[in-house]
Amino acid sequence: MKFRxxxxxxxxxxxxxxxxxxxxxxxxxxxxISRQVLNQLLGKGLNYSKVQKLTTxxxxxxxxxxxxxxxxxxxxxxxxxxxxxxxxTELFKELQQTGLPTDICSAIRNCYGINKLPLRQHMxxxxxxxxxxxxTEWRVDYLLSxxxxxxxxxxxxxxxxxxxxxxxxxxxEQLAFELNADKFRVLISELRAARVLM
Amino acid sequence: xxxxxxxxxxxVDTRLFPTLSLELFNEFLRxxxxxxxxxxxxxxxxxxxxxxxxxxxxxxxxxVQSLSEVIIVMVGKQVQTENDVKQSLxxxxxxxxxxxxxxxxxxxxxxxxxQMLTTMSLRMPxxxxxxxxxxxxxxxxxxxxxxxPSFMLQLEIKDANDQPQYHLLESDxxxxxxxxxxxxxxxxxxQSTHTKRIARYTQ
Numbered sequence: 001m002k003f004r005x006x007x008x009x010x011x012x013x014x015x016x017x018x019x020x021x022x023x024x025x026x027x028x029x030x031x032x033i034s035r036q037v038l039n040q041l042l043g044k045g046l047n048y049s050k051v052q053k054l055t056t057x058x059x060x061x062x063x064x065x066x067x068x069x070x071x072x073x074x075x076x077x078x079x080x081x082x083x084x085x086x087x088x089t090e091l092f093k094e095l096q097q098t099g100l101p102t103d104i105c106s107a108i109r110n111c112y113g114i115n116k117l118p119l120r121q122h123m124x125x126x127x128x129x130x131x132x133x134x135x136t137e138w139r140v141d142y143l144l145s146x147x148x149x150x151x152x153x154x155x156x157x158x159x160x161x162x163x164x165x166x167x168x169x170x171x172x173e174q175l176a177f178e179l180n181a182d183k184f185r186v187l188i189s190e191l192r193a194a195r196v197l198m
Numbered sequence: 199x200x201x202x203x204x205x206x207x208x209x210v211d212t213r214l215f216p217t218l219s220l221e222l223f224n225e226f227l228r229x230x231x232x233x234x235x236x237x238x239x240x241x242x243x244x245x246x247x248x249x250x251x252x253x254x255x256x257x258x259x260x261x262v263q264s265l266s267e268v269i270i271v272m273v274g275k276q277v278q279t280e281n282d283v284k285q286s287l288x289x290x291x292x293x294x295x296x297x298x299x300x301x302x303x304x305x306x307x308x309x310x311x312x313q314m315l316t317t318m319s320l321r322m323p324x325x326x327x328x329x330x331x332x333x334x335x336x337x338x339x340x341x342x343x344x345x346x347p348s349f350m351l352q353l354e355i356k357d358a359n360d361q362p363q364y365h366l367l368e369s370d371x372x373x374x375x376x377x378x379x380x381x382x383x384x385x386x387x388x389q390s391t392h393t394k395r396i397a398r399y400t401q
Contacts, residue, residue, distance in 0.1 A: 193339075
């Protein structure tokens, strides 16, 4: 079956197999576990001991593999729905089609609705990127003379760019270079032309 | 039916064990497993044992090392059944009780030790992650109002010491789909009759 929250492709078989495990939980517990999963997706980390408490009860016992499966299924549902920009109501309808009980579907839908925007913002900050500019430092010098020319008398601009590359481990580097007045004028006009096109 | 055989140095260094009581032998086994799982203990921790047994620290260290080597050689050769373990240890002149205690400890820890040994073998740089994005170039310094789509890929590779290396690549649609076709071909080869025949023979 093709689902929109899987990007108009077939739902993965392992997810359909985990629907039955997920159906055994109560909707309140699903909501609390979803909150933990969303914390992990937003980069705040998963409190595993809380999840352990929520998955042990007198009525049903879950093994470690079941707990992992539940976390993986919820992780996939939230991540995939946010990736393909699915609305709450659409997600609700499609989860019902997979066979999940209605109360659990609405618990997942409510959690998703609250967190969809922060999730998409967090994910767009993690897009593959080249080094990004953090800060620009500049200084204008006036060169008086040097060992090759006695009287130079020309202005020069020194630029120091602070760059960071989140896709390669958030390393910070600095790029420093110098320009004379004409080159600097050319640089500025080219950048202004590019800015207009944006 | 793999049976392990040992070098002469191990024969020499395991001479201490038949003289020990069962308790002491179990202590030695415990220390050896600690060493294998968490790293070697410092030599001065053996001083108490050395005093109690009235031998010097070197002898104790060598005995511990030889027992570790015995275990590793046996795990490496996949010695699994009790009989094979017994036959391997007979050549070292171990006492019956010691052999029983050894077999018990060996079989409980066999899987963990085997996994540990596989992670310690030669490692090539291996794939870790592939990140991608689809860009469209709308204008450049020389040319305005054109549409040029391209894929940017970041291949993250981990080398033998688990240090990440990043390779940034650019590709157009045709190259990327050719790459995908070739990789799918390679995957399909693992289902071919030839590969299945080889897999059957090696197992």
